[in-house]
Amino acid sequence: MLVLLPPSETKSDGGDGAPLDLGELSMPQLTETREVLAQALVDLAADPDESSRALGLGATQLDEVERNAKLWVSPTRPALDRYTGVLFDALDAAGFSKAQRDKAYHRVGIGSALFGAVRAADPIPAYRLSGGSRIPGFGTLASLWRPELSDALVAESDGGLVVDLRSGVYQQLGPVPGAVTATVLTEKPDGTRKVVSHFNKHHKGLLARALVLTRAEPSDVRGVARVASKAGLRVEVASPSELVVLT
Numbered sequence: 001m002l003v004l005l006p007p008s009e010t011k012s013d014g015g016d017g018a019p020l021d022l023g024e025l026s027m028p029q030l031t032e033t034r035e036v037l038a039q040a041l042v043d044l045a046a047d048p049d050e051s052s053r054a055l056g057l058g059a060t061q062l063d064e065v066e067r068n069a070k071l072w073v074s075p076t077r078p079a080l081d082r083y084t085g086v087l088f089d090a091l092d093a094a095g096f097s098k099a100q101r102d103k104a105y106h107r108v109g110i111g112s113a114l115f116g117a118v119r120a121a122d123p124i125p126a127y128r129l130s131g132g133s134r135i136p137g138f139g140t141l142a143s144l145w146r147p148e149l150s151d152a153l154v155a156e157s158d159g160g161l162v163v164d165l166r167s168g169v170y171q172q173l174g175p176v177p178g179a180v181t182a183t184v185l186t187e188k189p190d191g192t193r194k195v196v197s198h199f200n201k202h203h204k205g206l207l208a209r210a211l212v213l214t215r216a217e218p219s220d221v222r223g224v225a226r227v228a229s230k231a232g233l234r235v236e237v238a239s240p241s242e243l244v245v246l247t
Contacts, residue, residue: 002157006166008085015077017123026119027152045069064128076123090205111170131169149174
């Protein structure tokens, strides 16, 4: 089973790993595009104003440009520890035992505008690039990644089930045919349901945690539903490829 998570805009600083070596990342078939995008980000950082416009940054976020400027020389840490925010707080990798962390390294992938996707153990630096960003001189990131990312993710799953918890913009970078997706809905007292972004991230993090820690190896959406239910989540099977999580 491969559980695909979205990245986060926020990332932890520092790390004790050697600087970025694209050869150390999973899915080596993506290396050429990764190298092109990484160097483009470094070059763009030489012009902070242009970089801020391209990345959608505010006046108080110039430190994000500096992160990109140091992409090739800054320290790395496992992707599982690099990404932060609501979903990753719910996943709570910091609380994993060594055995649980090993399971996460085996089961978790994380989407990335810069790297396409990485595995949880891949050593990466802090950076800033969103799935909807446009780097001057390039087309959309989807146009760069889609020709190769889908095939890379299918190969990485090695015939197992893919549970794709990435947000829409990251799914568009490299769709995975047949993947199980999850929709988080808040149910009101009158029975109506709607999407709420904060709860979406939180409950996807809880679902990801359940899938990482389970001894089961789900092979379809019903297997995913059973794992989620045992973890205390309220779920419904909406279709052979969609799970609904209710809050």
